[in-house]
Amino acid sequence: MLRYRTVVLSAVFLTVTVAMVAAAQPVTLYVAPKGNDTWSGTRKTPNLLRTSGPFASLRGARDAIRHLKARGPLTHPVMVKVLGGVYRLTEPFVLEPEDSGTTNCPITYIAESGEKAIFSGGRAVKGWQKRPRRVWTVTIPEVKTGKWYFQTLFVNGERRPRARTPNEDYFRATGTAPPRRDPKTGPTVARDSIAFAFRPGDIKPWNNLNDINVVVYHAWATTRHRIASVDTTNNIVEFTGPSPWPFGKWGITDQRYYVENLPEALDAPGEWYLDRHTGVLSYIPLPAENPNDVEIVAPLLTELVRFAGDADAGKFVEHVKLSGLSFLYTDWVLGPEGHRSRQAAPDATPTIALSGARNCMIEKTEIAHVGGYGIRLGHGCKDNRIEQCHIHDLAAGGVLIGEMQLPKEECGRADRNTVYNCFIHDGGHIYATAVGLWVGKSSYNAIQHNEMCDFLYTGISVGWSWGYQPSSANHNIIEYNHVHHLGFGVLSDMGGIYTLGVSPATRICNNLFHHIESYSYGGWGIYTDEGSTDIVIENNVVYRTKDGSFHQHYGKDNIVRNNIWAFSRERQLVRTRAEEHCSFVFEHNIVYYTSGTLLGSNWAGTRDNYKLDHNLYWNAAGSPVTFAGATLDRWQAKGQDTHSIIADPLFVAPEKCDFRLQPRSPASEIGFTPIDVSTVGLVGPREWVNQPRPVKRQWVEIPIKRPAK
Numbered sequence: 207m208l209r210y211r212t213v214v215l216s217a218v219f220l221t222v223t224v225a226m227v228a229a230a231q232p233v234t235l236y237v238a239p240k241g242n243d244t245w246s247g248t249r250k251t252p253n254l255l256r257t258s259g260p261f262a263s264l265r266g267a268r269d270a271i272r273h274l275k276a277r278g279p280l281t282h283p284v285m286v287k288v289l290g291g292v293y294r295l296t297e298p299f300v301l302e303p304e305d306s307g308t309t310n311c312p313i314t315y316i317a318e319s320g321e322k323a324i325f326s327g328g329r330a331v332k333g334w335q336k337r338p339r340r341v342w343t344v345t346i347p348e349v350k351t352g353k354w355y356f357q358t359l360f361v362n363g364e365r366r367p368r369a370r371t372p373n374e375d376y377f378r379a380t381g382t383a384p385p386r387r388d389p390k391t392g393p394t395v396a397r398d399s400i401a402f403a404f405r406p407g408d409i410k411p412w413n414n415l416n417d418i419n420v421v422v423y424h425a426w427a428t429t430r431h432r433i434a435s436v437d438t439t440n441n442i443v444e445f446t447g448p449s450p451w452p453f454g455k456w457g458i459t460d461q462r463y464y465v466e467n468l469p470e471a472l473d474a475p476g477e478w479y480l481d482r483h484t485g486v487l488s489y490i491p492l493p494a495e496n497p498n499d500v501e502i503v504a505p506l507l508t509e510l511v512r513f514a515g516d517a518d519a520g521k522f523v524e525h526v527k528l529s530g531l532s533f534l535y536t537d538w539v540l541g542p543e544g545h546r547s548r549q550a551a552p553d554a555t556p557t558i559a560l561s562g563a564r565n566c567m568i569e570k571t572e573i574a575h576v577g578g579y580g581i582r583l584g585h586g587c588k589d590n591r592i593e594q595c596h597i598h599d600l601a602a603g604g605v606l607i608g609e610m611q612l613p614k615e616e617c618g619r620a621d622r623n624t625v626y627n628c629f630i631h632d633g634g635h636i637y638a639t640a641v642g643l644w645v646g647k648s649s650y651n652a653i654q655h656n657e658m659c660d661f662l663y664t665g666i667s668v669g670w671s672w673g674y675q676p677s678s679a680n681h682n683i684i685e686y687n688h689v690h691h692l693g694f695g696v697l698s699d700m701g702g703i704y705t706l707g708v709s710p711a712t713r714i715c716n717n718l719f720h721h722i723e724s725y726s727y728g729g730w731g732i733y734t735d736e737g738s739t740d741i742v743i744e745n746n747v748v749y750r751t752k753d754g755s756f757h758q759h760y761g762k763d764n765i766v767r768n769n770i771w772a773f774s775r776e777r778q779l780v781r782t783r784a785e786e787h788c789s790f791v792f793e794h795n796i797v798y799y800t801s802g803t804l805l806g807s808n809w810a811g812t813r814d815n816y817k818l819d820h821n822l823y824w825n826a827a828g829s830p831v832t833f834a835g836a837t838l839d840r841w842q843a844k845g846q847d848t849h850s851i852i853a854d855p856l857f858v859a860p861e862k863c864d865f866r867l868q869p870r871s872p873a874s875e876i877g878f879t880p881i882d883v884s885t886v887g888l889v890g891p892r893e894w895v896n897q898p899r900p901v902k903r904q905w906v907e908i909p910i911k912r913p914a915k
Contacts, residue, residue: 232283233274235267236260237323239291243269250289260289264299264315264325271313272304280311288531290321294329300512307525309565317530327507327557328360328535328575331487334497341472342497343488350485356504357467358537358601359478359489360575363501365599365635366489369472369479376423376462377408382454383442398452401444402461409443411436412468417482419540423462424451425726426663426699427551427639431544447543456698456726505537508555508577515562517586517618523560527567533557538577538601538636550644550667551637552610554602556582560590569593579640580630582606585613587620594894595628603640604630604658608648610670612678624652627889629897634662638696641704642689646670647678657688657887657898662696664704664733665689665719671707673737674762681711688887691721693752695908698726701733701757702748708762710740718886719748720863723908730757730780731771734790737761745881749773749863752908754780754806755797764790768879770865772798775907777806784810792818794877796855798865800827809834813845820876821850826860851875 243266252259383401642658702719729752755771760783
């Protein structure tokens with residue numbers, strides 16, 4: 207068989223070589239759902255003898271290009287055109303350094319014009335039988351024999367929830383678990399991070415206990431646990447692995463959780479349960495839904511594409527482009543000790559993973575219905591571009607750039623990457639703490655003209671250094687992004703954009719942030735946390751946040767200039783930590799509000815600790831504008847806001863969030879430059895720019911609550 211394949215590939219090489227010599231144009235190969243990887247790939251359709259035609263897979267085209275390159279360097283670009291249809295993957299498509307193109311001869315895998323090429327990591331589930339109590343079932347032999355176990359199910363492209371209790375809202379812990387003596391070592395062992403007390407009846411010693419998940423909500427993260435034991439005498443549940451924090455750190459009576467993946471909780475339309483031991487998949491369909499008349503898909507893979515370069519060895523995948531393709535249906539995996547990411551879940555598996563990639567591009571690509579993040583630009587990824595991609599229905603988040611640890615060698619660092627004009631939305635379905643776009647220890651990146659919405663935590667997170675450590679994320683440009691509808695009252699300590707660490711030459715400019723709602727504290731617009739330093743925040747419009755359009759926890763020498771901050775419900779501007787150095791300079795801003803206070807938290811210190819001037823403030827509810835309890839005159843006597851004014855800025859229609867200025871606006875008196883939000887967000891063809899419009903959502907404002915001390 208190996209000899210036969212070698213002969214076939216030699217014939218493919220000969221055919222491709224003839225095509226190259228015949229014309230000075232890109233070499234074109236074809237892939238089709240009914241193709242054959244033993245064919246030449248140079249024909250769009252099979253010949254009459256069915257001895258030549260398109261390949262059946264990207265792998266077939268990749269291998270043909272490898273044989274072509276084995277005879278000498280590329281002299282022409284290579285275009286792999288993928289015809290419309292569904293390609294079901296049983297393993298990820300892998301590109302290695304030998305699969306690289308060059309600057310003059312790039313390699314492109316592109317959907318045929320006007321056709322939709324779908325690469326699916328899922329398998330259709332068929333043969334359903336109706337059972338009593340509205341339950342439909344099907345037996346999957348591969349599950350019963352231990353060859354397959356999936357944790358996600360999609361019906362007509364919609365993610366369905368696993369059976370859980372309660373169906374809505376949460377259970378709440380009643381106390382911490384007491385320590386106990388270790389029978390092997392003798393000392394008393396604390397259990398506050400691995401067990402808690404529950405209300406009688408909320409947790410039981412159910413069947414299939416090892417498959418049950420307990421999903422616990424902390425301030426800004428969730429953890430997912432496997433159950434080790436249930437003590438119904440003392441009502442204590444203990445897990446196989448610990449939480450990063452003690453349960454109840456933010457108030458034990460507000461320690462929320464729910465229980466998932468147990469047959470006893472299968473009671474609501476849309477819920478499903480898979481029994482690992484019997485192989486039986488049970489599903490309660492939605493009203494008027496017949497499981498045999500819809501497409502039901504379960505994922506086989508967790509990853510669909512891998513750019514497998516080795517940056518440390520100087521071997522890169524270069525000059526490769528994916529264009530116009532769709533990558534759908536992947537799963538997630540829960541380890542023996544559960545999942546306990548502290549923040550943003552950057553360890554969640556990406557559907558497209560790049561490592562050691564340089565000068566590669568992913569454009570006009572759809573990534574949806576997946577079990578982790580959409581794309582990761584990881585170790586050693588430099589000068590890559592993600593453009594006009596639609597990334598949605600995500601167990602985690604959209605795009606990851608960089609790593610949690612800064613590589614010692616420059617070649618291993620992820621720098622100079624661009625995410626441009628992408629629509630990233632509807633995430634956090636499994637990892638609620640995931641974000642739309644995460645930049646870890648990575649610099650010189652550009653995040654421009656994207657729209658991100660409908661995540662349960664932060665929209666954009668930049669930097670991964672706590673405190674005033676040496677910079678590991680600098681010169682990052684975040685501009686012209688539209689980031690909105692975040693939080694939905696699920697997590698706390700979150701914002702439209704969240705920054706950490708010393709970040710010289712990082713700019714957050716010309717963005718639009720709005721509708722940000724936390725569970726408890728937080729729900730900020732622009733949130734400079736944990737030593738955020740040397741960041742320029744300019745020409746942004748931020749409105750409809752819960753607590754603070756702008757909040758700086760602590761940092762140094764940030765410039766906050768020429769922004770509009772409007773309609774924060776509780777406090778408009780928040781400064782938490784007083785430090786000896788200058789926290790920030792706040793100038794030429796407009797602050798407009800109807801509820802709450804102007805300044806919140808800690809405004810201790812002098813003009814040397816923070817500097818406010820040339821600003822316009824207005825309480826449209828008619829209440830006096832005060833500054834940490836002081837009138838403007840007394841505030842100015844402290845050296846703050848010497849040239850600032852209290853006046854109606856005369857927005858065109860603030861109640862409709864139209865913050866354009868009328869001609870008579872007094873904003874000119876403070877040197878304010880009008881901000882044109884029409885340039886923010888997606889750009890290009892009308893059908894692309896209008897992609898976000900059909901998204902429907904119900905927005906609910908959560909009552910203000912403070913974390914327990």
